[in-house]
Amino acid sequence: MAPGVTGRTRPTKPKKLQHAQKRKRDDVDVEKLQQAVAELDTSTPFKDFTDLPLSDPTKAGLKASHFVTLTDIQARAIPLALKGMDILGAAKTGSGKTLAFVIPVLENLYRGQCVGPDAGLCAMIISPTRELAIQIFDVLYKVGRKGHLFAAGLVIGGKSLREEQDALARMNIVVCTPGRMLQHLSQTAMLNVDNLKMLVLDEADRILDMGFQRDLDAILDYLPKDRQTLLFSATQTRKVSDLARLSLRDPEYISVHESAASATPQNLQQNYVLTPLSEKLDTLWSFLQNSKKEKTVVFLSSGKQVRFVYEAFCKMQPGIPLLHLHGRQKQTARLDITAKFSAAKTSCLFATDVAARGLDFPAVDWVVQVDCPEDADTYIHRVGRTARYERNGKAVLFLDPSEEEGMLKRLEAKKVPIERINVKQKKKTSIKNQLANLCFKDPQLKYLGQKAFTSYVKSIHIQKDREIFDLNKLPLEEFAASLGLPGAPRIRFMKGDNSKALKNAPRAALVSDSEESGDASDAEDVEPKAKAKKAGVRTKYDRMFERTNQDVLADHYAKLIRDDEASSDHGEEFNGEQVPDDTFLSVKRRIDVDTELHSGDDVPGLRPKKIVHIAGAKQPILVDSKRAEKRLSSKKKLLKYKDKGERLVFDDEGKAHPIYELESEEKFRGQGMPEEQRKKFVEAEREKVAKADVGDKELVRAKRREKKEKRKERERREAVEELRLTDGAGATTNSALDDFLQDAGSDGASQVSERPQKKQKKWFQDASDDEAVPRKKKAKFQEPETLEDLESLAAGFLN
Numbered sequence: 001m002a003p004g005v006t007g008r009t010r011p012t013k014p015k016k017l018q019h020a021q022k023r024k025r026d027d028v029d030v031e032k033l034q035q036a037v038a039e040l041d042t043s044t045p046f047k048d049f050t051d052l053p054l055s056d057p058t059k060a061g062l063k064a065s066h067f068v069t070l071t072d073i074q075a076r077a078i079p080l081a082l083k084g085m086d087i088l089g090a091a092k093t094g095s096g097k098t099l100a101f102v103i104p105v106l107e108n109l110y111r112g113q114c115v116g117p118d119a120g121l122c123a124m125i126i127s128p129t130r131e132l133a134i135q136i137f138d139v140l141y142k143v144g145r146k147g148h149l150f151a152a153g154l155v156i157g158g159k160s161l162r163e164e165q166d167a168l169a170r171m172n173i174v175v176c177t178p179g180r181m182l183q184h185l186s187q188t189a190m191l192n193v194d195n196l197k198m199l200v201l202d203e204a205d206r207i208l209d210m211g212f213q214r215d216l217d218a219i220l221d222y223l224p225k226d227r228q229t230l231l232f233s234a235t236q237t238r239k240v241s242d243l244a245r246l247s248l249r250d251p252e253y254i255s256v257h258e259s260a261a262s263a264t265p266q267n268l269q270q271n272y273v274l275t276p277l278s279e280k281l282d283t284l285w286s287f288l289q290n291s292k293k294e295k296t297v298v299f300l301s302s303g304k305q306v307r308f309v310y311e312a313f314c315k316m317q318p319g320i321p322l323l324h325l326h327g328r329q330k331q332t333a334r335l336d337i338t339a340k341f342s343a344a345k346t347s348c349l350f351a352t353d354v355a356a357r358g359l360d361f362p363a364v365d366w367v368v369q370v371d372c373p374e375d376a377d378t379y380i381h382r383v384g385r386t387a388r389y390e391r392n393g394k395a396v397l398f399l400d401p402s403e404e405e406g407m408l409k410r411l412e413a414k415k416v417p418i419e420r421i422n423v424k425q426k427k428k429t430s431i432k433n434q435l436a437n438l439c440f441k442d443p444q445l446k447y448l449g450q451k452a453f454t455s456y457v458k459s460i461h462i463q464k465d466r467e468i469f470d471l472n473k474l475p476l477e478e479f480a481a482s483l484g485l486p487g488a489p490r491i492r493f494m495k496g497d498n499s500k501a502l503k504n505a506p507r508a509a510l511v512s513d514s515e516e517s518g519d520a521s522d523a524e525d526v527e528p529k530a531k532a533k534k535a536g537v538r539t540k541y542d543r544m545f546e547r548t549n550q551d552v553l554a555d556h557y558a559k560l561i562r563d564d565e566a567s568s569d570h571g572e573e574f575n576g577e578q579v580p581d582d583t584f585l586s587v588k589r590r591i592d593v594d595t596e597l598h599s600g601d602d603v604p605g606l607r608p609k610k611i612v613h614i615a616g617a618k619q620p621i622l623v624d625s626k627r628a629e630k631r632l633s634s635k636k637k638l639l640k641y642k643d644k645g646e647r648l649v650f651d652d653e654g655k656a657h658p659i660y661e662l663e664s665e666e667k668f669r670g671q672g673m674p675e676e677q678r679k680k681f682v683e684a685e686r687e688k689v690a691k692a693d694v695g696d697k698e699l700v701r702a703k704r705r706e707k708k709e710k711r712k713e714r715e716r717r718e719a720v721e722e723l724r725l726t727d728g729a730g731a732t733t734n735s736a737l738d739d740f741l742q743d744a745g746s747d748g749a750s751q752v753s754e755r756p757q758k759k760q761k762k763w764f765q766d767a768s769d770d771e772a773v774p775r776k777k778k779a780k781f782q783e784p785e786t787l788e789d790l791e792s793l794a795a796g797f798l799n
């Protein structure tokens with residue numbers, strides 16, 4: 001519906017006349033707005049949205065969504081953006097950057113009358129991840145739904161290319177991810193971007209970094225140079241080279257919090273805990289046991305770790321709903337998980353850095369970083385998932401002692417205030433035995449553990465900041481044991497690899513292909529944009545699971561492993577990026593073959609025949625087909641041609657004998673009748689077994705006794721502890737988490753009562769207090785139920 005027009009028009013008026021009148025009113029409105037914007041004094045501090053020269057539909061949309069007061073970044077960026085300036089906007093996480101570009105997009109297009117299918121695509125908003133793109137689209141819909149006539153759409157993959165192509169041809173505003181957008185620019189004939197007026201990069205530093213470089217540069221080649229460009233991020237780029245790439249025209253650098261004491265929100269409490277790598281899962285488990293009533297995001301460095309920890313913790317039933325999110329999940333699953341976590345009051349989400357940037361989950365209490373982030377910027381974005389827009393939040397970073405010094409230095413340089421706290425030892429439970437038992441009983445979990453171990457080691461190996469990440473200082477054997485593994489899986493590194501090149505390899509090296517499926521693997525954000533064939537050699541575990549998979553695995557695990565294999569095709573996901581496996585690991589395989597061409601090979605059209613001599617083979621092999629040639633590359637298959645040899649044992653004098661040697665007949669007869677000999681033998685063996693059984697039973701009894709004693713001892717300690725706690729002044733008023741974490745330097749036994757009450761309240765009281773406000777708001781606004789609903793509504797504005 002057009003701005004200012006109500007639905008109750010008189011039915012007697014002819015339609016043409018109505019439209020003409022409406023257009024006239026729009027023109028007047030637009031003219032007035034143009035003038036107001038031209039006269040806008042950008043040095044005036046604006047407080048409310050009503051102070052700005054905005055169109056009626058935008059004002060109505062803002063009002064309906066309960067946006068009244070401008071945040072700092074909005075107050076400074078929106079007036080300049082309305083005037084058509086290029087902007088580099090930097091402000092802390094959760095400070096409302098999305099509205100700071102959504103409003104100018106709607107307004108500038110409105111004033112420029114870029115509406116309807118003839119206007120073509122006028123604004124492009126690029127986001128690094130699909131989830132963030134959907135979130136931006138949601139905000140665009142909320143603000144634009146009250147009368148704007150633009151057709152807006154999402155282009156993030158996960159749908160058929162054809163479907164997206166048709167919709168794109170009608171769009172005025174597109175919210176997209178770089179890979180998929182590039183695919184359309186190069187393949188959708190009907191897509192015309194000549195009229196593009198505005199380009200927005202959300203999380204600009206991420207989109208400008210090497211991971212997206214190829215796609216972004218290619219997109220920029222398609223776009224007209226004469227356009228307005230807006231860049232926003234909590235950690236903004238100022239590199240001249242980046243600005244040149246974007247052809248910015250005298251950009252305005254707006255850094256709202258540059259002079260602030262910290263780069264992170266003020267209402268965010270930040271701490272770190274020193275915990276050796278091998279105890280990180282114990283600490284995490286204990287933390288979750290003490291925060292069952294909270295909403296937590298847990299960051300791990302790779303998708304495989306996320307899956308292992310999620311599966312293992314689910315089996316251990318922590319008493320809090322668990323979710324997991326990583327880049328290799330199908331898009332539908334990812335959307336489902338983000339929606340579930342957004343709606344949850346208490347839950348724990350295990351995630352890779354795919355969830356680190358931009359996502360606005362409501363009411364997150366804690367961000368826990370189990371694995372150290374790759375740099376301070378990633379830290380800032382991760383912790384930014386909590387303490388958003390005036391809410392309180394808490395973040396804790398687990399650091400191995402080897403990571404402490406380097407990471408603290410980096411954080412200090414970026415103005416991140418962080419204090420050390422300790423975990424109360426009495427509240428910490430070890431889950432090592434439990435995990436070992438689970439892995440022992442469940443080979444699939446063990447397999448996931450092995451993958452988790454390998455991917456963690458890889459993730460450390462490819463880190464470029466050697467002051468923080470040093471593989472040699474990490475207790476890898478203990479780490480493997482902490483995952484429940486019987487030993488550390490062997491990993492072989494290639495010599496002279498370049499970590500930076502490796503980390504950025506996937507985007508640079510992989511070529512986009514045009515799948516039309518709705519599969520998550522097609523083309524997007526943190527995923528590689530192509531299917532790189534796995535050229536590497538399978539490990540013995542891979543082979544083992546390929547075999548087991550066929551009929552032994554439960555459906556659930558068969559799927560897990562299938563997914564895993566699918567993901568392995570693309571390599572590993574580290575810090576939200578994909579790193580191909582084959583560039584990282586190599587297994588030596590050498591075959592001693594000596595090849596000679598068979599005579600007559602040069603007959604045209606015939607496959608050349610080769611005679612191959614293999615070391616140890618009885619005779620040379622004729623290779624006359626592709627299959628025979630392939631067989632040569634398999635060590636196992638080559639065995640068939642080799643002389644098998646004979647296994648021998650050596651006696652005391654060093655003489656060789658076959659393993660099973662028959663006794664001489666004479667000697668055998670000398671020992672009595674065969675039946676008697678058999679009986680004697682059976683009797684002797686029975687005695688041996690009986691003796692061994694006594695020993696075994698004694699061992700089992702001893703173990704049981706030991707377990708029982710340990711349990712009793714633990715129960716006794718807990719009972720004493722409980723008594724002491726209920727007796728202690730103020731102790732019962734603290735949450736379980738108060739009881740779990742303690743300030744660094746204070747001793748474990750007297751924590752709770754020693755900490756000043758005021759500080760405790762500031763730390764932990766926020767969760768329930770603040771929740772009411774946003775939830776109430778949400779109840780009033782009727783959300784479209786599915787993404788499809790939302791998309792069709794936004795596309796349908798045009799009607």
Ligand SMILES: Nc1ncnc2c1ncn2[C@@H]1O[C@H](COP(=O)(O)OP(=O)(O)OP(=O)(O)O)[C@@H](O)[C@H]1O
Nearest residue numbers: 069070071093094095096097098234358360384389
């Ligand atoms: N003017 C406003 N009034 C009230 N709430 C607002 C306003 N602007 C933004 N918000 C709310 O603040 C929250 C954070 O906003 P947004 O997601 O835009 O932050 P951001 O700065 O982009 O964060 P990040 O850096 O993590 O991407 C959202 O829930 C949003 O609805």
